[in-house]
Amino acid sequence: MTLLTVKNLNLKFDTDEGRITAVENVSFEINAGEVLGLVGESGSGKTVTAKSLMRLNPSNAVYSSESGIHLDLESGVVEVLSLKSSRELEIVRGGAISMIFQEPMASFAPAITIGNQMVEQLLIHTSLSKRECSELSVEMLERVGIDEAGKRFYQYAFELSGGMRQRAMIAMALSTKPKLLIADEPTTALDVTIQAQVLDLMKDLVSEFGMAILFITHDLGVIAQVADRVAVMYLGGIVESGPVREVLKSPAHPYTRGLINALPKLDSLDEPLTPIPGDIPSPLERPTGCVFHTRCPEVLADRCDSSVPQRIILGHGHSASCFAIDSKEKTA
């Protein structure tokens, strides 16, 4: 069952330097109980896309008229972009959708105990009494593997270690039983051994709570370990998407191949690292045609710099937007 449909999302920001395109023609779907990974480098528009789902972008964000975000709930379909009052927005802000942020220290209020923050959001989104809320919160803290949850409930964020804070964040996000969890780089600030623990925990929770996760990261290794499907973003557009296995084992887009080749791998120590040439262009100087053509090793003359490639279906839900694939298939 499709839980969330994003169609032709176009998002620009009004700034002093003009209108900056942040997201261009992004479409994807998330099914219930599925983990969709969103990979890309900084500035590729991953976070902005995710924040659109909860309408958390600042007020200078302009969504185009053809953009659509539909959330399919039991109570009916919600058109996220046409929600207006803050009361209506509660359904996507903590109700049906919850979010885990990258830096757990920055996303907890420093002067309010962990427990009070958890109870506060439960009082808003559920009809439980204050006492029931406290009990549920302690139960959730125990579920995510925090020792002495009863004691931690009365502590402040600074008293917890990084890994523990991220667990508390997950407990808080899950306590309202959301249908979709947005995890924005949830393990980037953690050490590898702690990252492995948190990823395991998230995988367990998906099967237990049956929710869908939109997992945002820049680390292809993390995607390989947690996601079912993956979408690769570059400069605001999705360049390739498909099941994790197919995208990582037979990447179709030159950017995806470049990302994989640039990654240091432990099983081939002697192979030199191949960086993607050049730098990510500034959003103010967005390239015409295919946005990747300035760095692409397979660039076609007269074509890539003038027209925008269409999405090509490669089978099994695997698709990519590149002219080179098109011409390869024609010659084959």
Next chain:
Amino acid sequence: MTEKPLIRIKNLNVEFPLGRTLFGKPPMLRAVNDVSLDIMPGQFFGLVGESGSGKTTLGRAILRAVPISSGKITFDDAEVCYDVGSLLKKDLKNYRKLSQLIFQDPYAALSPRMTVRDIIAEPLEVMGLTQTREETDERVREMATKCRLNLEHLRRFPHAFSGGQRQRISIARTLVCNPNFVVADESVAALDVSIQADILNLLRSLQDELGITFLFISHDLSVVAHICDHVAVMYLGTLVESAPTRKLFDNPSHPYTKALLSAIPSLDPDDSGKAQKLEGEIPSPVNPPPGCRFHTRCPLVEDRCRNEVPLWRELSEGHSVACTFAK
């Protein structure tokens, strides 16, 4: 071995006081605990560990940027031999020319009010290495070319550059005074993967060209595996294993090294689940566990680990480990 190490560290301890007390000594936090290691000239030496393992403090102690509590650091190139802990004014100034640091965050490390040319020229002017403006410009242009910076860009300000370009500016500034020894502290951690590979290749080629000795500090084992000749692993202020890169990755001997290696997420989706996972978190260095510092999380733990500190012993040439069970 006939070759003498460039940096020799013997039983180094670095301690920081925790607050102040009116009477007696305040409690001490031991960030680096009894570390001994040698860095050979021309080596690309990697130092890995999680946050709080003391790797940055060790790097800074070698540069005399934090006070050394006890132990000895010797710097010995063919011309001068310094006991780093007890350097005084003139020698310390000279040591600062010979040893340099590349910072982690290229966004914070460059002054937004200086042009790229001024940023790279500043060490030359401060240390009085050049006499005339022409000479300075000459050195700046030479180093900028080596770091693959566009000479047209020297007149611009840092805000006009991307992360990768900024890191190249930062590297040029570090190397412009011809240091012998450079500490690169998490120098690629803030960069995207496509740019990271470029900076790693640049560091490697600069080392080949200029013969600099690098201490490369990182939390990312796969990065270290690709660029370093020799790797040392730290945990809670102590060294747990040290070996030539290939030996360490083919035959990791300390349980912590094994766990670190298997915790790296694999690119192969079918590879999940066989990783050896560590329980718990790194303990606080304020009161570290007695005996082997890793025993609270070690899968092989036995009674003796809780009481005796494991000896630092050599398994094969250049491969040393601090674990009773390592073979």
